[in-house]
Amino acid sequence: MTAHDIRDHDLDGPHGPLRVRVYSPKSPSRHGLVWAHGGGFAGGDIDMPEADAVARAFVDHGIAVVSVDYALAPVTTAWAARLGADERVGVHYPVPHDELVAAFLWAASSEIASGPWAIGGASAGGNLATGAALRLAHEGGVVPALAVLAYPTLQAVQAAPDPELRALLDGDPSADVFTPDFVRRMYENYLGSDPDTADVYAVPGTAEPTALASFPPTIMVNDETDELRVSGEAFARSLAAAGVEVAAVVEPGTTHGHLNRPEEAAFAATIDRFAARILQLP
Structure with missing residues (x-):
């Protein structure tokens, strides 16, 4: 693996100090990606593989x-118990969402890469990236050139x-995690309110096609044995x-969070698929 520059x-x-970790390639292509890890909105960090290993693979x-x-x-x-974490106070x-928007605008105006800049994320991070891309598209300023969703x-x-999909989940009960009831409770925890009253930036899958006309081109990879496929494929x-323009595929043989x-x-x-599409951006 090539040595790259990595700095926090x-x-x-918009809500106080916001840490980002910048991975700069030794041999840059000029393309950039703002990335958000997953973790059910309540877990994860930028040291986990879904953040750090992913970023290192992209800079390669x-x-x-x-x-x-x-x-x-x-x-x-x-x-x-679900997250393997201690109880703590958090945000809603x-x-x-505001932090993803701010990080994208900061990156796009920086000298880290001349662009184009994509925005993306995995699982709950995919929600945050999608909501940020939709808001940026609606505001009409700097808009991501591509949405990269895992x-x-x-x-x-x-x-x-x-x-x-039901048959696949029944064949692998350990992968049958994201049931409708579980997902609703996850959003209630994130929103701190009834999901039925949430706006499209919080729950982008509720956006009507008329609200998506200015959304950036999108590449999406869903896991094969994963109930969240329902969500991703509906949005596609x-x-x-x-x-x-949207390309949505299923990665064979995978469960959530590969x-x-x-x-x-x-x-x-998946990284190779995403990287190839980012590098096609003019």
Whole structure:
């Protein structure tokens, strides 16, 4: 692996200090990616593989990465066991969303890479990246050139899986985590309110095609045995209905969170797929 420059920066964020980690390639392509890790909105950090290993893999392709250490939702008693974390006070929407928007605008105006700049994330980070891209598109200023989404959660009210996916989940009960009830509770924890009243930046999967017309081109990789596929694939259909260029694929043989497992072949396959699309940006 090539040596790259990796540095932390403390930004003057919209809700206080915001740490980002900048990965600068030794042989830059001029392309950049602002990236958000997953963790159910309440867990994860920029040292986890889904952040650090992902960023290192992208810079090996010459793509600069700004990994965002966004503020996390609370860890209640109910969530502590699920996340393997201690209980703590946290924040609610729109704090992490605002931080993703701010980090993207900072990166796009920096000298880290001349651009174009993409925005992306995994799981809950995919939600944050999608909501940020949608807001930036609606505001009409600097807009990401591409959305890069790995097994995102985009719906708080998630439909049941189709028979094919249901059969896969029944065959691997340990992968059957993101049930509609679980997902709704995850969003309630993140939002601190009823998901039914949330706006489209918090729950992008609720956006009508008319609201998605200015959304950037999108590449999405979903896990095969993962109930969040329902969410990602529904959003991909909405993008297509809005006339947005979207490529959504399923990574064969995967369960949720394969970018957090760099030892799996699917990790490199997904990074290579994403990197190739980013490097196509003019």
